[in-house]
Amino acid sequence: MQTTKSIINSFSHLFFPHTCVGCGNDLVGNDQLLCLHCLHDLPFTNFHLFANNPVEKIFWGRINITSAASLLYFTKNSPLQNAMHQFKYKAKKEIGFYFGRMMGKSLMESDRFKNIDAIIPLPLFISKEKKRGYNQSAILCEGISDIMQKKVFNNVVIRSVATETQTKKNRIERWINIEGKFELKNEQLLQNKHVLLVDDIITTGATFEACAAVLQNINNIQISVATLAYTLL
Numbered sequence: 383m384q385t386t387k388s389i390i391n392s393f394s395h396l397f398f399p400h401t402c403v404g405c406g407n408d409l410v411g412n413d414q415l416l417c418l419h420c421l422h423d424l425p426f427t428n429f430h431l432f433a434n435n436p437v438e439k440i441f442w443g444r445i446n447i448t449s450a451a452s453l454l455y456f457t458k459n460s461p462l463q464n465a466m467h468q469f470k471y472k473a474k475k476e477i478g479f480y481f482g483r484m485m486g487k488s489l490m491e492s493d494r495f496k497n498i499d500a501i502i503p504l505p506l507f508i509s510k511e512k513k514r515g516y517n518q519s520a521i522l523c524e525g526i527s528d529i530m531q532k533k534v535f536n537n538v539v540i541r542s543v544a545t546e547t548q549t550k551k552n553r554i555e556r557w558i559n560i561e562g563k564f565e566l567k568n569e570q571l572l573q574n575k576h577v578l579l580v581d582d583i584i585t586t587g588a589t590f591e592a593c594a595a596v597l598q599n600i601n602n603i604q605i606s607v608a609t610l611a612y613t614l615l
Contacts, residue, residue, distance in 0.1 A: 403468055403477055404461025415480050416465070424462065425455040427612060430492040437612055440587040445594050448576065448604045449494040452612030453485050456583055462611065466582065470518050478518055478582075481610050482525015489578075489608060490530060498606065499575040501527055501534045504593055505541045505564070519581045522610060526580065538572055539597060540565050564596040572597070576604040583611045 400409045404420035416424075429435035430451035437450040454462055469477040489495040503519035511517050523534045542565040577597065579590060584607070594605050 402461075403465040403474070405464070415477060416461075420461045425457070425460075426488075427452055427455055429612070430488050430495065430608075433494070437584060437587075437607065437609070440584065441591065441607075444587070445591050446598070446605070447594065448606045449492075450607035451489070451492070451495070452584060452609045453481070453488055454611050456611035456613035466611070469521075470514075470582065473515060475516060475521050478521030479525040479528075482522040482527075483529050484525070485522065485580075485608060485610060486526040486529025489526070495578070495606060495608075497576055498530060498532055498578045500572060501530070501532050501578045501580060502538060502572075502597075503534070503536060504579060504581040504589060505536075505539060507541045522582060523580050526578070526608070532578075535571060535577075538566065538568055539593060540567060564593050566596055566599065569600045572603055573601045574603070576606065578606050578608055580607075581609050583613060584609045585613055 400414075401407060402409055402417040402420055403415050405417060407417050407419075409417055427435075429437055430453075433449070435451065437452050438447065441447045441450065456462060456466075465477055465481075468474045469481075489498075501523045503517055503523045505511075505519075506514070506517045517536075520534070520536055523536075526532075527534050541563055579594060579597070581590065584590065590607055594607075597603060597605055
């Protein structure tokens, strides 16, 4: 039976090859997403283990964040960029869930994130989410939730106004573009809770700041931040 299964898997792999989402090389196992080489070379930050890390410093003097961390450093033309592109623009949601679980495991290693009560994805404007088919931040949250066993709240804070892409804007332009674009719904659900606000990447933190500014209107809330990747502008 095992031999027959192996033969079937071999033929399936021949006609439907399973490749690494980072480098594109062939993978032997169908349950893997990254090859051993890409896994070994992932640029982990270990920010979750240290207070006053570079992500937390982004918010100094701007908004009150309890803890913040990013799992990986982002660099252009890297396996991580390849994987993130497939996740965000090629509908490969399993990549986001995979990295979300990785984020969850790292956060559980830190005492600073163990008292999280709820997880919130940074919201997309509704038309953009419909066009893409999903919110990439929400997929990451599902992976984090699978590890941390905390509920994901998708509709407590929404993006009420469409905005231009932040990609080519500087820090001030990003803030002007995003300020006042978030709105609370059913905020009583998060009263007296420590929430984890999640997105795929952080650069200047302008979008997080605008969203957190609205969340801070909730009674006795604590806000922490987690992203898959960290990059400099």
